[in-house]
Amino acid sequence: MSNLAxxxxxLPLLFGIILALTHNRIPLSRFLTxxxxxxxxxxxxxxxxxxxxxxxxxxxxxxxxxxxxIVIVADSLAMLLVLTTNIxxxxxxxxxxxSLSERQEKYYFYPFFLLLIxxxxxxxxxxxxxxxxxxxxxxxMASYGLIxxxxxxxxxxxSIKYVIINLxxxxxxxxxxxxxxxxxxxxxxxxIAERVQEVEQQGILTTIAILFFxxxxxxxxxxxxxxxxxxxxxxxxxVVSALFGALLTxxxxxxxxxxFSLIFIHNIDxxxxxxxxxxxxxLIFGVIGSISTNNVKLIVAYxxxxxxxxxxxGIGVFNEDALSGTIYYLVHDMFIKAVLFLIVGVIVxxxxxxxxRKMNGLINYYPLLGWLLxxxxxxLAGIPPFSGFIGKLLLLKGAxxxxxxxxxxxALISSLLILYSIMKIxxxxxxxxxxxxxxxxxxxTKGFMGPIVFLLEFSVMLGIGAEFVYPPIASISEYLLNPExxxxxxLKE
Amino acid sequence: xxxxLQATETFLDIAVWISLIAIGISLLLLLYRAIQGPTNPDxxxxxxxxxxxxxxxxxxxxxxIVTTKFNDVILLIGILLFIGxxxxxxYIEKGALIDRDMD
Amino acid sequence: xxxxxxLILRTTTSLIAFILLGFAVYLLFAGHNAPGGGFVGGLMTAxxxxxxxxxxxxxxxxxxxxxxFRTLISIGLLVAVLTGFGAFLFQQPFLAHTYDYFxxxxxxxxxxxxxxxxxxxxxxxxxxxxxxxxxxxxxxx
Numbered sequence: 102m103s104n105l106a107x108x109x110x111x112l113p114l115l116f117g118i119i120l121a122l123t124h125n126r127i128p129l130s131r132f133l134t135x136x137x138x139x140x141x142x143x144x145x146x147x148x149x150x151x152x153x154x155x156x157x158x159x160x161x162x163x164x165x166x167x168x169x170x171i172v173i174v175a176d177s178l179a180m181l182l183v184l185t186t187n188i189x190x191x192x193x194x195x196x197x198x199x200s201l202s203e204r205q206e207k208y209y210f211y212p213f214f215l216l217l218i219x220x221x222x223x224x225x226x227x228x229x230x231x232x233x234x235x236x237x238x239x240x241x242m243a244s245y246g247l248i249x250x251x252x253x254x255x256x257x258x259x260s261i262k263y264v265i266i267n268l269x270x271x272x273x274x275x276x277x278x279x280x281x282x283x284x285x286x287x288x289x290x291x292x293i294a295e296r297v298q299e300v301e302q303q304g305i306l307t308t309i310a311i312l313f314f315x316x317x318x319x320x321x322x323x324x325x326x327x328x329x330x331x332x333x334x335x336x337x338x339x340v341v342s343a344l345f346g347a348l349l350t351x352x353x354x355x356x357x358x359x360x361f362s363l364i365f366i367h368n369i370d371x372x373x374x375x376x377x378x379x380x381x382x383x384l385i386f387g388v389i390g391s392i393s394t395n396n397v398k399l400i401v402a403y404x405x406x407x408x409x410x411x412x413x414x415g416i417g418v419f420n421e422d423a424l425s426g427t428i429y430y431l432v433h434d435m436f437i438k439a440v441l442f443l444i445v446g447v448i449v450x451x452x453x454x455x456x457x458r459k460m461n462g463l464i465n466y467y468p469l470l471g472w473l474l475x476x477x478x479x480x481l482a483g484i485p486p487f488s489g490f491i492g493k494l495l496l497l498k499g500a501x502x503x504x505x506x507x508x509x510x511x512a513l514i515s516s517l518l519i520l521y522s523i524m525k526i527x528x529x530x531x532x533x534x535x536x537x538x539x540x541x542x543x544x545x546t547k548g549f550m551g552p553i554v555f556l557l558e559f560s561v562m563l564g565i566g567a568e569f570v571y572p573p574i575a576s577i578s579e580y581l582l583n584p585e586x587x588x589x590x591x592l593k594e
Numbered sequence: 595x596x597x598x599l600q601a602t603e604t605f606l607d608i609a610v611w612i613s614l615i616a617i618g619i620s621l622l623l624l625l626y627r628a629i630q631g632p633t634n635p636d637x638x639x640x641x642x643x644x645x646x647x648x649x650x651x652x653x654x655x656x657x658x659i660v661t662t663k664f665n666d667v668i669l670l671i672g673i674l675l676f677i678g679x680x681x682x683x684x685y686i687e688k689g690a691l692i693d694r695d696m697d
Numbered sequence: 698x699x700x701x702x703x704l705i706l707r708t709t710t711s712l713i714a715f716i717l718l719g720f721a722v723y724l725l726f727a728g729h730n731a732p733g734g735g736f737v738g739g740l741m742t743a744x745x746x747x748x749x750x751x752x753x754x755x756x757x758x759x760x761x762x763x764x765x766f767r768t769l770i771s772i773g774l775l776v777a778v779l780t781g782f783g784a785f786l787f788q789q790p791f792l793a794h795t796y797d798y799f800x801x802x803x804x805x806x807x808x809x810x811x812x813x814x815x816x817x818x819x820x821x822x823x824x825x826x827x828x829x830x831x832x833x834x835x836x837x838x
Contacts, residue, residue: 115782121770122772162792162793163793666732
């Protein structure tokens with residue numbers, strides 16, 4: 102028992118409330134947000150360090166014992182993702198003042214931002230299925246606030262779609278929790294995992310498992326359920342898009358990873374091959390979407406879909422290599438999607454348009470921006486020294502060891518096409534002659550570059566420093582393959 | 595003595611059931627008025643009547659299952675009903691619920 | 698255009714609003730062991746305040762109740778979260794609560810629980826949210 106486990110959830114909440122009180126004083130809000138996110142990052146780093154050295158921290162809130170009360174479980178997987186979330190939050194806190202209009206800042210951007218961090222951290226840390234639903238709602242509430250920030254006509258049209266699809270999947274989530282409760286009689290994840298193995302009629306559990314998969318797949322934007330995602334992720338401000346693209350879909354993936362490595366492992370032969378098929382289809386359709394458009398924001402938004410395809414493929418293969426690949430790729434993808442959305446935000450800001458056909462020769466004016474985009478394209482596609490490569494290598498190694506050749510081929514081809522889709526921005530937007538007309542006014546990109554470089558640095562380090570990053574990730578995947586470790590840490594202290 | 599007690603209990607039971615049926619019928623009629631009602635004031639009165647009947651229903655049920663826990667509920671329905679009716683009445687008469695300046 | 702007569706409405710309002718506020722406080726304090734609690738207490742208070750808004754109008758109410766209800770939401774949340782933090786000081790798990798019996802003059806022995814403080818936070822939040830929603834829907838401008 103240690104209260105440390107609840108700090109990553111409760112600190113952003115407290116800070117968000119304080120910021121709601123100061124929402125009219127913009128300079129103060131900006132300063133406080135930066136300070137608060139850095140404090141939070143410090144605290145989370147310390148907790149992560151402790152978890153990796155001394156093992157899982159669990160907290161029974163309110164002193165109610167494990168299977169009855171709500172447990173917060175800070176294990177290595179959850180803390181790794183919470184740490185990544187908070188690093189991205191720091192970058193976004195520094196990027197936001199330059200990107201948002203004063204009106205948007207006044208309209209409670211900073212409180213909603215920290216509330217989103219609360220929800221995401223909570224979803225990663227909780228050890229109770231219903232509480233997972235609650236934290237999903239918390240982060241969705243914050244995202245509803247963020248997506249309508251500014252209130253353009255197109256924003257409202259897309260956010261209606263977003264709200265309705267998410268309400269529907271939340272409703273289904275509660276229903277699925279109720280079904281599972283009626284079968285196993287508990288909502289504590291560790292105890293569910295224990296009891297699922299003892300249930301005699303496994304068929305009904307498989308049905309419930311698929312229902313859960315459907316819910317999380319909607320949140321994660323997997324193949325048949327991604328249609329709502331790209332357009333509603335590009336309409337808000339770039340910093341909001343970066344938060345959504347980096348965090349929200351990944352929470353869905355994390356939930357699938359947790360549920361299908363801890364609880365629903367009674368019928369692996371049926372559920373997990375299904376994931377591989379869905380992964381293949383997500384890869385194909387996402388890539389087709391991203392190369393078929395000329396809108397730079399849409400290109401990046403469509404790139405989320407093949408990324409979740411890669412992640413779900415690792416869960417589908419379900420051996421140690423593939424799972425470490427999934428975790429590695431998950432962390433990598435959170436960083437790189439945030440970077441790409443932030444870069445694209447700057448491109449749209451300096452070019453004044455998001456249509457690729459209308460921009461030209463930007464590298465003459467903004468060399469740093471061009472090279473950052475170039476590096477991040479390499480990182481995303483997985484060119485060898487960078488982090489995407491190691492994640493993909495592990496995933497493909499895992500897939501080949503169980504003879505899933507078709508998915509490996511699809512993954513390789515789609516990697517190439519992902520590289521092409523980002524390079525298209527580089528070739529069309531940045532290459533080209535300096536325009537002769539003098540009517541181009543250079544816009545300052547000073548404040549934007551710091552956060553982008555900061556995030557890209559982590560992303561590059563993840564690849565170059567793979568020697569140091571890989572062992573802990575391998576230990577996490579080993580931990581995931583032995584659900585008894587999780588059950589023991591929650592139920593038997 | 596016991597027979598008298600039993601008789602009152604049977605009597606109470608019958609009375610409660612008759613009242614329940616009567617309230618049920620009046621709820622149906624009020625519902626018809628609330629949907630059909632040719633004018634808005636008709637609907638307002640019908641909604642008010644539905645509220646009163648709900649209070650009666652809660653009271654009858656608290657008699658049936660012998661509890662006092664419903665008393666707060668009845669009070670609550672009454673208050674919400676009062677404010678709801680007031681709001682509808684004011685909306686019908688003035689077209690706005692809350693004015694900026696009344697005098 | 699005739700001028701509506703508000704005399705009955707205003708007279709009853711000044712009477713009933715107090716009954717409502719009293720009932721709201723009763724519900725708030727009954728909440729620990731009986732039906733009630735911060736949520737319904739907040740709703741009841743909101744009902745009383747909305748009633749006053751209906752019969753007196755925004756201008757007068759701004760003078761009587763100079764409260765920013767949006768700030769009230771934040772304050773309520775702050776109270777609720779800080780109650781959870783209180784457990785940290787006593788080396789207890791987050792959100793742990795305790796209670797004890799106290800003797801009061803005139804009232805006698807009363808059970809007081811720290812969960813009450815959390816309920817007050819909920820009460821303020823619900824009050825703020827409800828009034829904010831109703832006022833932004835119902836304003837005639």
